[in-house]
Amino acid sequence: MSMLRFMTAGESHGPCLTAILEGLPAGLKIDLEAINRDLARRQQGYGRGGRMKIEKDKVEIVSGVRFGETLGGPVTLQVVNKDFANWTDRMAVFGEPAGPKVTAARPGHADLTGVKKYDRKDVRDILERSSARETTMRVAVGAVCKEFLRALGISIVSQVTNIGGVAVDLSKIDRSRLGTENGSELNCYDAEAEQQMKAKIDAAKQAGDTLGGIFEVTVRGLPAGLGSHIQWDRRLDAKLAAAMMSIQAIKGVEIGAGFDCAILPGSQIHDEVFLDETGEVYRKTNRAGGLEGGMTNGEEVVVKAAMKPIPTLMTPLHSIDIESREAVLACKERSDTCAVSAAAVVGEAMTAFVMAEAICDKFGADALVDVKAAMDSYKQRIGKDW
Numbered sequence: 001m002s003m004l005r006f007m008t009a010g011e012s013h014g015p016c017l018t019a020i021l022e023g024l025p026a027g028l029k030i031d032l033e034a035i036n037r038d039l040a041r042r043q044q045g046y047g048r049g050g051r052m053k054i055e056k057d058k059v060e061i062v063s064g065v066r067f068g069e070t071l072g073g074p075v076t077l078q079v080v081n082k083d084f085a086n087w088t089d090r091m092a093v094f095g096e097p098a099g100p101k102v103t104a105a106r107p108g109h110a111d112l113t114g115v116k117k118y119d120r121k122d123v124r125d126i127l128e129r130s131s132a133r134e135t136t137m138r139v140a141v142g143a144v145c146k147e148f149l150r151a152l153g154i155s156i157v158s159q160v161t162n163i164g165g166v167a168v169d170l171s172k173i174d175r176s177r178l179g180t181e182n183g184s185e186l187n188c189y190d191a192e193a194e195q196q197m198k199a200k201i202d203a204a205k206q207a208g209d210t211l212g213g214i215f216e217v218t219v220r221g222l223p224a225g226l227g228s229h230i231q232w233d234r235r236l237d238a239k240l241a242a243a244m245m246s247i248q249a250i251k252g253v254e255i256g257a258g259f260d261c262a263i264l265p266g267s268q269i270h271d272e273v274f275l276d277e278t279g280e281v282y283r284k285t286n287r288a289g290g291l292e293g294g295m296t297n298g299e300e301v302v303v304k305a306a307m308k309p310i311p312t313l314m315t316p317l318h319s320i321d322i323e324s325r326e327a328v329l330a331c332k333e334r335s336d337t338c339a340v341s342a343a344a345v346v347g348e349a350m351t352a353f354v355m356a357e358a359i360c361d362k363f364g365a366d367a368l369v370d371v372k373a374a375m376d377s378y379k380q381r382i383g384k385d386w
């Protein structure tokens with residue numbers, strides 16, 4: 001099994017956010033600007049809250065890279081929370097809290113179960129870590145993984161396909177445009193749908209309500225045969241689904257035709273296989289989303305994720321106070337109205353990590369030249385044998 005792994009640390013309003021990524025090969029050139037571009041993309045999107053005006057997330061690398069190239073050791077990435085300076089009364093690492101406690105738990109968030117499980121008296125002790133501010137570091141890690149994948153000819157793009165029930169007409173989408181520098185403010189490639197999405201977000205904000213939606217991530221250039229049918233925990237579709245579900249507020253994942261597979265007959269779901277005049281295998285459709293038997297099949301990997309509406313509502317829902325145990329309205333922290341386009345960037349990052357891990361698993365991960373050579377030789381073999 002691969003030893004590619006990462007861990008994040010940091011609170012939403014703490015001094016800084018950190019990630020350690022270990023297991024990437026030595027000899028990979030790191031482009032800080034590419035990481036910062038993805039961090040900026042994660043901060044964008046119609047419907048984001050006030051915090052995005054305060055932060056301008058920029059990464060610093062403090063280990064594992066020398067003169068712009070990985071050494072094969074753990075890479076430590078850091079992003080400073082500018083907002084920490086405004087939160088020292090509630091978020092200082094030592095001393096006594098001087099700011100108010102949060103005691104009104106928000107339905108749909110980690111608040112209520114978190115305070116019970118961790119024996120805390122202030123919901124802030126839970127919300128600071130359960131906040132999706134943590135996804136900043138996933139995006140930084142994912143951007144490094146994307147660099148690795150790019151060096152092997154693999155790219156990852158995303159699009160938002162639905163916000164609060166306003167759906168993109170996927171038949172209108174020119175898929176070759178996906179990934180062109182942020183298709184739009186909402187990372188949506190259907191201009192008409194996007195206008196309606198924005199109006200829907202405006203209306204939700206006006207009503208103190210929030211919205212969820214759906215995004216889709218596509219991986220191009222993958223060799224067939226990543227992952228395995230041999231054991232449950234080596235199936236790449238399972239790893240991808242788990243990685244997507246690990247993103248805050250994601251409640252559903254589909255690979256390829258996904259839930260439609262349950263409705264349509266086999267003749268309309270399975271992708272028929274043909275040989276071209278040179279003897280190469282091809283398929284006319286990709287309803288499997290590039291994964292069959294837990295392995296990539298050489299087509300684009302296509303995964304969708306459904307995000308629930310943001311749990312912090314400015315017209316708060318009924319809840320309880322954890323101190324007085326009285327019925328109250330949930331707390332109103334500054335919050336996003338809709339963050340699906342940001343979640344799509346996080347989805348790209350998690351997909352990048354899963355694909356990078358699958359590559360390291362199959363081709364080794366000591367030196368980038370060896371990974372490339374192993375992958376080239378494998379591609380030659382399967383190209384010829386098919």
Ligand SMILES: Cc1cc2nc3c(=O)[nH]c(=O)nc-3n(C[C@H](O)[C@H](O)[C@H](O)COP(=O)(O)O)c2cc1C
Nearest residue numbers: 109110130132248249310311312335336339342343
């Ligand atoms: C990019 C992104 C931004 C988010 N912004 C907010 C927010 O501003 N306010 C909020 O209450 N929840 C926000 N969420 C959702 C919560 O983090 C999430 O619902 C919460 O952690 C509970 O986890 P669960 O929904 O997976 O059960 C955001 C999620 C993502 C992915």
Ligand SMILES: C=C(O[C@@H]1CC(C(=O)O)=C[C@@H](OP(=O)(O)O)[C@H]1O)C(=O)O
Nearest residue numbers: 012049051130131132133248334335336
């Ligand atoms: C509140 C949550 O996270 C949001 C995501 C987020 C970010 O950087 O994405 C920053 C946070 O900033 P603040 O709380 O200071 O406004 C929230 O906007 C949550 O997920 O519960």
